[in-house]
Amino acid sequence: MHKLLADQPGTKKFLLGNEAIARGAVEAGLAFASTYPGTPSSEISLNFFQMSRESDLYFEYSTNEKVALEVAAAAANAGVRSMCVMKHVGMNVAADTLMTLAYVGVRAGLVILTADDPYMFSSQNEQDNRYYGKLSGLPILEPSSAQEAKEMMGYAFDLSEELAEPVIFRTTTRLNHSTEPVTLGKIKQPVTRGDFIKDPFNYVTVPAVSRKLHIKLLRQIEQAEALSSKSVYNFIEGTGKYGIIANGVSYNYVADAVLDLGLTGTAKILRIGFSHPMPGELIKYFIADCEKVLVVEEGEPYMEEAVKAFAQEAGYTGTIKGKAKELFSRLFEFDPAMVRKIMAAYFNVPFDATSAVDLSDVPELPQRPPNLCAGCSHRATFYAVNQATKGMETIHPTDIGCYTLGFLPPLSAGDFLICMGSSAGTAGGFAKTTDKKVISYIGDSTFFHSGIPGLINAVFNNHDMTLIILDNSITAMTGHQPNPGVDMQALNYDGFGQVSVESVVRGIGVPHVSVIRPYNVKKSIAAIKEAIAHKGVSVIISKQACTLFERSRKKLVGKPFYVSDRCKNHRNCINDLGCPAFYVENEKVRINASLCSGCGVCAQICPEHAILPLK
Amino acid sequence: MDTTRLIIVAVGGQGNLLSSRVLGEAACRLDIPVRMSEIHGMAQRGGVVESAMVFGDARSTIISDGEADLFLAFEPLEALRALNRCNAATTVITNTSSLPPFTAAIGKGVYPDLETITRLISSKVGRLITLDANALAREAGNELSVNIVLLGALIKTGKLPVTADSVKDAIRETTKAAFVETNLKAFELGVGAV
Numbered sequence: 001m002h003k004l005l006a007d008q009p010g011t012k013k014f015l016l017g018n019e020a021i022a023r024g025a026v027e028a029g030l031a032f033a034s035t036y037p038g039t040p041s042s043e044i045s046l047n048f049f050q051m052s053r054e055s056d057l058y059f060e061y062s063t064n065e066k067v068a069l070e071v072a073a074a075a076a077n078a079g080v081r082s083m084c085v086m087k088h089v090g091m092n093v094a095a096d097t098l099m100t101l102a103y104v105g106v107r108a109g110l111v112i113l114t115a116d117d118p119y120m121f122s123s124q125n126e127q128d129n130r131y132y133g134k135l136s137g138l139p140i141l142e143p144s145s146a147q148e149a150k151e152m153m154g155y156a157f158d159l160s161e162e163l164a165e166p167v168i169f170r171t172t173t174r175l176n177h178s179t180e181p182v183t184l185g186k187i188k189q190p191v192t193r194g195d196f197i198k199d200p201f202n203y204v205t206v207p208a209v210s211r212k213l214h215i216k217l218l219r220q221i222e223q224a225e226a227l228s229s230k231s232v233y234n235f236i237e238g239t240g241k242y243g244i245i246a247n248g249v250s251y252n253y254v255a256d257a258v259l260d261l262g263l264t265g266t267a268k269i270l271r272i273g274f275s276h277p278m279p280g281e282l283i284k285y286f287i288a289d290c291e292k293v294l295v296v297e298e299g300e301p302y303m304e305e306a307v308k309a310f311a312q313e314a315g316y317t318g319t320i321k322g323k324a325k326e327l328f329s330r331l332f333e334f335d336p337a338m339v340r341k342i343m344a345a346y347f348n349v350p351f352d353a354t355s356a357v358d359l360s361d362v363p364e365l366p367q368r369p370p371n372l373c374a375g376c377s378h379r380a381t382f383y384a385v386n387q388a389t390k391g392m393e394t395i396h397p398t399d400i401g402c403y404t405l406g407f408l409p410p411l412s413a414g415d416f417l418i419c420m421g422s423s424a425g426t427a428g429g430f431a432k433t434t435d436k437k438v439i440s441y442i443g444d445s446t447f448f449h450s451g452i453p454g455l456i457n458a459v460f461n462n463h464d465m466t467l468i469i470l471d472n473s474i475t476a477m478t479g480h481q482p483n484p485g486v487d488m489q490a491l492n493y494d495g496f497g498q499v500s501v502e503s504v505v506r507g508i509g510v511p512h513v514s515v516i517r518p519y520n521v522k523k524s525i526a527a528i529k530e531a532i533a534h535k536g537v538s539v540i541i542s543k544q545a546c547t548l549f550e551r552s553r554k555k556l557v558g559k560p561f562y563v564s565d566r567c568k569n570h571r572n573c574i575n576d577l578g579c580p581a582f583y584v585e586n587e588k589v590r591i592n593a594s595l596c597s598g599c600g601v602c603a604q605i606c607p608e609h610a611i612l613p614l615k
Numbered sequence: 616m617d618t619t620r621l622i623i624v625a626v627g628g629q630g631n632l633l634s635s636r637v638l639g640e641a642a643c644r645l646d647i648p649v650r651m652s653e654i655h656g657m658a659q660r661g662g663v664v665e666s667a668m669v670f671g672d673a674r675s676t677i678i679s680d681g682e683a684d685l686f687l688a689f690e691p692l693e694a695l696r697a698l699n700r701c702n703a704a705t706t707v708i709t710n711t712s713s714l715p716p717f718t719a720a721i722g723k724g725v726y727p728d729l730e731t732i733t734r735l736i737s738s739k740v741g742r743l744i745t746l747d748a749n750a751l752a753r754e755a756g757n758e759l760s761v762n763i764v765l766l767g768a769l770i771k772t773g774k775l776p777v778t779a780d781s782v783k784d785a786i787r788e789t790t791k792a793a794f795v796e797t798n799l800k801a802f803e804l805g806v807g808a809v
Contacts, residue, residue, distance in 0.1 A: 002655075013645060014636070014639050014640050014643050024759055121654055144674075145674070173654075174676060174677060174794075177652060177653050177654065178650060178651065178652045178653075178676040179636075179639060179651040179652075179653070180649065180650045180651070180652070181648075181649070183644050249675075249676070252674035252675045253675050254673055255674050256673050256675050283762070333677075335675075335677055335678075335680075336675040336677065336678075336679050336682070337672075337680065337681070337682060338679065351682075352701050353683055354681045354682055355698065355702060355703075356680040356699045356700070356701065356702060357681070357701050357702060357703065357705075357739040357740060358683030358739070359698060360698055361735070362695060362698070362735055363725075363727060363731075364724065365692060365695060365696050365716050365724065365727070366692070366715070366716050366718045366719040366723065366724025366725065366726055367716065367723070367724065368626065368661070368662060368663055368692075368693070368696075368716035368717075368718065369718070370627075370660035370661055370662035371660055371717055372660070372663045373660065373661075373664075374636075378699065384706055402660070405660065410721070468783070489762040496761070557631030574720065574721050578717070578721060580661055580717045582720055583715060583717075583720045584720050
């Protein structure tokens with residue numbers, strides 16, 4: 001049985017924050033879940049996927065976050081407790097749905113989880129999604145620990161049903177990826193079947209209906225603010241003349257620092273866990289007798305702005321600070337020492353910092369950047385494109401996935417990246433305004449997610465560009481999730497359809513379509529030359545299963561290669577291909593046989609034919 | 616209870632997430648408060664993987680620069696790179712078996728020799744323990760047990776509130792059945808190396 005389905009209330013398990021969230025949803029009677037995978041949220045969905053194979057839970061990997069939210073919104077309006085999981089930037093994709101779903105509301109609980117990523121450990125920006133609460137009017141809940149996340153999930157579903165609207169559950173990477181002992185609760189039996197009762201004058205958002213629904217939403221916001229001020233998740237801890245307002249993981253750093261700095265009895269904490277609407281009455285009560293107030297929050301001054309507004313209403317004249325040059329930054333993550341130091345300075349208490357060792361005499365160390373795997377088919381494709389375009393001036397818009405790593409030398413296969421699907425759209429702008437050949441890269445999952453509209457646009461507006469779809473038949477970057485192009489039958493999953501990338505591309509009417517097998521270097525280079533010579537839109541589908549996934553499924557069949565005595569140290573293998581299976585020993589190139597996948601690409605490009613398969 | 620802070624650094628694929636999980640499970644068995652944080656988005660792409668483990672009553676799950684009481688490195692270059700996590704009193708354990716990064720292979724940077732690395736580390740921290748965990752793992756019967764060898768060395772320092780017996784129980788429960796025997800042997804070899 002899946003460990004998160006164990007019906008053992010009271011037992012403690014060492015759970016990742018994301019596991020605790022998934023368990024909390026199951027305990028709350030979750031019946032329906034959807035997602036588009038994205039770090040740091042991916043393990044929540046992975047656990048739902050696994051549990052859905054052995055329970056009544058319905059779970060799906062949707063094509064993108066917008067679709068995922070629509071699927072879940074309908075399920076919740078059919079009366080089934082639902083959840084939709086995404087990373088922070090996924091909310092941008094889902095925002096169109098979100099904004100009007102807030103008007104329409106839900107019948108059964110709907111929790112929308114957004115996993116923010118301060119410091120951008122694995123993201124293209126560090127936007128603060130608490131503003132989606134303000135923008136949409138929907139409630140936001142934010143836990144500070146894995147245990148609390150599990151408890152809060154039940155509260156989120158109840159709140160969603162009480163207010164008849166979705167609830168946004170906001171986490172940050174350090175919550176998602178922290179592990180701690182979590183005490184399990186009882187699992188509520190889910191209601192898995194519902195019914196949709198027609199009510200077009202509340203469900204069909206034509207202007208006349210929406211005007212009415214917006215009035216309803218404003219009433220709900222008022223109701224939510226009253227609940228926020230009374231919520232057990234907005235609590236005051238300790239006493240003292242100083243006030244600290246903190247949320248999420250910042251609260252942990254503040255609580256530790258109060259002890260470390262001996263501020264117990266001098267500083268009290270207001271922990272905000274229900275952060276939209278902000279608890280106005282509670283904040284006014286909390287700050288009333290404070291000499292000064294410090295707001296501790298990663299990201300934007302979201303709470304600080306609200307606290308200052310409430311203070312003004314209440315006629316509070318003390319100092320309230322948070323984001324400032326000498327205090328907290330809007331940038332990146334906080335850490336315990338940083339919070340301790342700033343609290344010590346702001347409240348004027350002595351503080352001895354532990355100093356880190358001095359590294360000034362350490363020589364410059366070779367970097368260890370993440371790299372495309374040994375034998376990765378993307379490397380083979382990038383190599384072939386680089387060879388096919390030798391001497392040409394090119395621009396390579398790239399996209400979000402493992403292949404983004406190809407932007408590093410020696411492949412240098414990526415010049416411009418904004419967000420999911422942007423390779424297809426931005427190509428057109430470069431093609432119309434420059435004299436360079438535009439060749440974009442996109443993965444199979446990203447193509448389905450949001451690359452298709454960009455390609456349709458290119459065909460309609462006749463952009464001169466080549467789109468290379470790197471089809472490795474899986475969503476590799478986030479941990480090998482399925483996507484619509486995956487043959488699920490081959491992975492032993494029944495009940496799925498399959499969408500062919502090639503059929504979609506041909507259906508769009510792309511005038512020049514070719515399919516290459518990137519491990520065949522010569523043929524691939526020839527096909528790429530032909531495609532980029534076509535004036536107008538051309539698409540190349542580069543098909544080869546993800547090496548890492550094949551290795552994990554024990555499906556790799558190629559024998560590892562070795563460098564024979566014929567090697568004359570041209571080093572094209574290292575300098576042009578840069579596969580991490582190579583290493584240099586006594587000035588000779590060697591291949592690490594345990595890393596080599598046997599793709600044979602290096603053997604094809606060696607001018608001396610010195611690279612041979614191991615017998 | 617007092618707080619003990621441990622940082623573990625490794626290269627993706629060396630299995631440090633399993634070792635921190637085993638250690639966490641061992642602490643849970645003893646009802647020792649433990650919190651752990653990991654950054655592993657790129658673990659499978661050959662990047663650096665770091666775990667922070669906080670034993671005791673602190674609520675934070677991460678460890679600031681200079682605040683590690685214990686520092687365990689699976690690879691000597693990564694030990695030196697992450698040394699800013701340590702202070703003058705930190706106990707450092709490093710594997711001496713190196714995994715040169717690809718950048719060194721293509722001539723972008725030079726991998727320092729082991730002697731330089733250990734000299735630099737031991738001149739800055741409270742105590743440095745070195746062991747060839749790969750050799751000991753091979754001796755135990757499986758080179759992939761490097762993570763468990765290092766766990767043995769870590770426990771032997773006596774700096775953690777976790778007992779060897781609880782770690783062995785956690786190994787039996789958490790690691791794959793086929794590897795339990797070699798892992799237990801690897802653990803003992805690690806204990807013996809300190």
